[in-house]
Amino acid sequence: MTIPSHSPHRPVSGPAHAGRVMTTAEILGHLSRRAGFGARTEQLTAMAAAGYDTAVRDLVAGIGAPDPGADPVPVPELSAPPSAGGRLAMSVAARRSLDAQLREEFTALTAWWLGRMVATTNPLKEKLTLLLHGHFPTAVSKVRFPVYMYGQNQLFRTQGGGDFAVLTELVAQDPAMLIWLDANSNRASDPNENFARELMERFTMGIGTYTQADVRAASYCFTGWRVDPRTGGFDVDARLHSTAPQTFLGVSGVSSGQQVIDLVTQSQASSRYVPSRLWSFLAYPVGPDDPVVADLAPGYAADHNVANLLAAIFGHPQFTAPQSLQGLVKQPVEYVVGALRALGMTPADVSRTPAALLRVLAGLGQVPFDPPSVGGWPQNEYWLSASAALTRWQFAHALARRADISMVADASPNDRVDAAGALLGVFGWSAATAAALQRASADPPTLVTLALVSPEYVSN
Amino acid sequence: MSDPIGRRAFLGLAAGAGALGALGAVFGPHAWDALFGGAGPAAGAMGADDGARLVLVTLYGGNDGLNTVIPYEDPAYAAARGSLALDPSSVLPLADGFGLHPGMPGFQRLWEAKELAVVHGVGFADPNYSHFESMDIWQSGVPGTPVATGWLGRWLDGTRSSPLRAIALGPTVPTLLSGARVQGAAIPVGPLVLPGDGTEQALFGALARGEGTDPVWVARSASADRVLLELHERLGPVLERTGASDPLHLAGLGTAARQGASTSLAIANGGGGQAGADVLAVQLSVVANLILAGSGADVYSIELGGFDTHADQERVQSALLSQLDTAVTAFVDALSGTRRGSRTVVVVYTEFGRRLGANASGGTDHGWANVAFVAGPSVRGGFYGEPPSLTNLSEGNTVYTTDFRSLYASVLSQVLGTDPKPVLEGSFPQLTLV
Numbered sequence: 005m006t007i008p009s010h011s012p013h014r015p016v017s018g019p020a021h022a023g024r025v026m027t028t029a030e031i032l033g034h035l036s037r038r039a040g041f042g043a044r045t046e047q048l049t050a051m052a053a054a055g056y057d058t059a060v061r062d063l064v065a066g067i068g069a070p071d072p073g074a075d076p077v078p079v080p081e082l083s084a085p086p087s088a089g090g091r092l093a094m095s096v097a098a099r100r101s102l103d104a105q106l107r108e109e110f111t112a113l114t115a116w117w118l119g120r121m122v123a124t125t126n127p128l129k130e131k132l133t134l135l136l137h138g139h140f141p142t143a144v145s146k147v148r149f150p151v152y153m154y155g156q157n158q159l160f161r162t163q164g165g166g167d168f169a170v171l172t173e174l175v176a177q178d179p180a181m182l183i184w185l186d187a188n189s190n191r192a193s194d195p196n197e198n199f200a201r202e203l204m205e206r207f208t209m210g211i212g213t214y215t216q217a218d219v220r221a222a223s224y225c226f227t228g229w230r231v232d233p234r235t236g237g238f239d240v241d242a243r244l245h246s247t248a249p250q251t252f253l254g255v256s257g258v259s260s261g262q263q264v265i266d267l268v269t270q271s272q273a274s275s276r277y278v279p280s281r282l283w284s285f286l287a288y289p290v291g292p293d294d295p296v297v298a299d300l301a302p303g304y305a306a307d308h309n310v311a312n313l314l315a316a317i318f319g320h321p322q323f324t325a326p327q328s329l330q331g332l333v334k335q336p337v338e339y340v341v342g343a344l345r346a347l348g349m350t351p352a353d354v355s356r357t358p359a360a361l362l363r364v365l366a367g368l369g370q371v372p373f374d375p376p377s378v379g380g381w382p383q384n385e386y387w388l389s390a391s392a393a394l395t396r397w398q399f400a401h402a403l404a405r406r407a408d409i410s411m412v413a414d415a416s417p418n419d420r421v422d423a424a425g426a427l428l429g430v431f432g433w434s435a436a437t438a439a440a441l442q443r444a445s446a447d448p449p450t451l452v453t454l455a456l457v458s459p460e461y462v463s464n
Numbered sequence: 465m466s467d468p469i470g471r472r473a474f475l476g477l478a479a480g481a482g483a484l485g486a487l488g489a490v491f492g493p494h495a496w497d498a499l500f501g502g503a504g505p506a507a508g509a510m511g512a513d514d515g516a517r518l519v520l521v522t523l524y525g526g527n528d529g530l531n532t533v534i535p536y537e538d539p540a541y542a543a544a545r546g547s548l549a550l551d552p553s554s555v556l557p558l559a560d561g562f563g564l565h566p567g568m569p570g571f572q573r574l575w576e577a578k579e580l581a582v583v584h585g586v587g588f589a590d591p592n593y594s595h596f597e598s599m600d601i602w603q604s605g606v607p608g609t610p611v612a613t614g615w616l617g618r619w620l621d622g623t624r625s626s627p628l629r630a631i632a633l634g635p636t637v638p639t640l641l642s643g644a645r646v647q648g649a650a651i652p653v654g655p656l657v658l659p660g661d662g663t664e665q666a667l668f669g670a671l672a673r674g675e676g677t678d679p680v681w682v683a684r685s686a687s688a689d690r691v692l693l694e695l696h697e698r699l700g701p702v703l704e705r706t707g708a709s710d711p712l713h714l715a716g717l718g719t720a721a722r723q724g725a726s727t728s729l730a731i732a733n734g735g736g737g738q739a740g741a742d743v744l745a746v747q748l749s750v751v752a753n754l755i756l757a758g759s760g761a762d763v764y765s766i767e768l769g770g771f772d773t774h775a776d777q778e779r780v781q782s783a784l785l786s787q788l789d790t791a792v793t794a795f796v797d798a799l800s801g802t803r804r805g806s807r808t809v810v811v812v813y814t815e816f817g818r819r820l821g822a823n824a825s826g827g828t829d830h831g832w833a834n835v836a837f838v839a840g841p842s843v844r845g846g847f848y849g850e851p852p853s854l855t856n857l858s859e860g861n862t863v864y865t866t867d868f869r870s871l872y873a874s875v876l877s878q879v880l881g882t883d884p885k886p887v888l889e890g891s892f893p894q895l896t897l898v
Binding site: 387398437439 | 525595650658772824
């Protein structure tokens, strides 16, 4: 495969949208950004020999395989929640010290996950984990115990590629979600609708496909679902559970939460909603009625298998069409992880304290384990504010001065703009960007900083 | 969804009660006017120097209005709310059988000074309980079919001017400030200092120019970069002067607490669901700085999250309302009587009210109609709109009596001095709020 020439002295061949034919390596660049966290041009060129379909197969196979890159990243020690009685008996000082402890654990857990994403050799596995966190969002601010966030994160990682109905049930019965959507306090005497509503609206079916009566009926079926205070695991408290048969989505005699989850995940609406969500995360935002979703729905409805759905998405012709190539702005986590991977750095290389990276992510608007709401994070425009631009620039500036950028610095000044592109896997800067970067070519750290904040790199 | 107490304790991002005390000291009457009153407006002031300003406070999660402005003399209230009903003796009386949550003594004082308007029964037809759809409707100003622009974004489009006329605090710009052509600007909370030397900054500017042929997100990214440079040029000096050494005016607190407050704000502004410690007071202190320094925009958007109280409402809502009360009251006090700030109007709203009947989790589920607050030195205090009936319910919810666009029309006309009709695509009766 040849890498398109974009010498700074001539107008560059231009980005892909200009109607130019893309090389396989360039298309793999798109795949690697969406299915992972990007790659250097040299890696893409090496992958191109085997072709696009092989790359997709390898990525999808990586979901179910051990991850020799990420698995050695040590899991921090996370404390189990004290028993309810123990918590009541705690002194003020003991509570404060527990808070401080949990805070440290949260920071360490975030560093662990970022470390995994940076080190992974199975990028789609970690990417899917991130996307599922956005799809089933829960926040440590309410869940409180990082050990629960860890447990849920591992569910996404180990079960995410399998049957979506099974995953939904596991997530619904996992402590993080039970706490986050107040299932824990949902009783037959007067059910709480929070989980039932979000299950349908956000997780499985999409708004407009069920009624308020369905929400009410489902909320009865989930009464009694809770974290068992003795075991810390899932349990249905028979004293709090309503056994009254409900009519749900037109089906009568429904009384258990499992039945509700079966019905929502097998519904016609869900066969469009779930593919529309994954497509929106990986290609460009669509609703369940989009034609591309109609292409994906039958295959998904046949097995509800997420790995197969991902393969179908990456194999869809529209995935490599301009609308998709230009369809998503990098989420901050993708941006930060991608930049670290490109520069060959680990989170620990940025700062000795993991809190520093957390502050960067907060300034960019996305703290892992702490989404803003049950809707997860919005997309695209949401990430493009002046305030985030400042944080991004500060981060890039610091990074370029800590990283080994010899790949750029060792190139002759006339080749450095190309070298920066190759470092970040960017094929073809726009003419304006290339000209600005060329003016920084005498100073490699500034050149790399600017490449990292260039509109092309930020927006894709 | 989030629990502010948990977050505060948990993330350790609390500035604690001390921050409010310190803010109170800084916010003391006319303190900022004395500091900045003599200085001329910063270069490139955007609005008229003594013009009216709008500060929009979005409460995410659906604040329970029935336990905020409490119909404590209505027997249906106590009957439906059960143990969640506030004790009439603890309620801070306003008038007509309504009183404020006990955590809101500052609002009661504003009410007595006739600087607080309470709008009853605000909402829209066919509500559907969804946080997202409801907030979309509130922020777009269009019920029914979703539109991509926000009501103040369309106002911004109409002004044909800079994004800097509408400023959001934090890392992201809410939909309400997104127009078809212009999007409001987000500013960080704290000093706005660009990295790098003059060369790096100049080249950043060159990158930000973009090209006409850029794909949409490339173009939008470049445009955000340009807004950053413009913000730096226009507001940087003010933000630096007022805050470089103590950006959040938290002098007197320990370093840890200061860092905590700034981090919590950054996180809290991650998009709208979250609350941290005293985040509202910190945001309002930045807004007040900008207004009093004469370099402010016409519109500011700030937010507080955590109001989705399906469980444990009493504890969670008390903390949040207390935060709202302290911050807004201190803000109004600081601006009162100043040349530049006395026409500032604060509007507080949330996506929906909550069910009249409490649930068994010590909380309330999503409902319909709600109250909105309008506060400021120039506001005509009192009640507006009809209180919804507590007995004539629909699906257990109070039904709206005031179209939310009446509130918007009033603000557009009376605060921003613009014709509301094109912005709201229709005419709505105005409330004489100002």
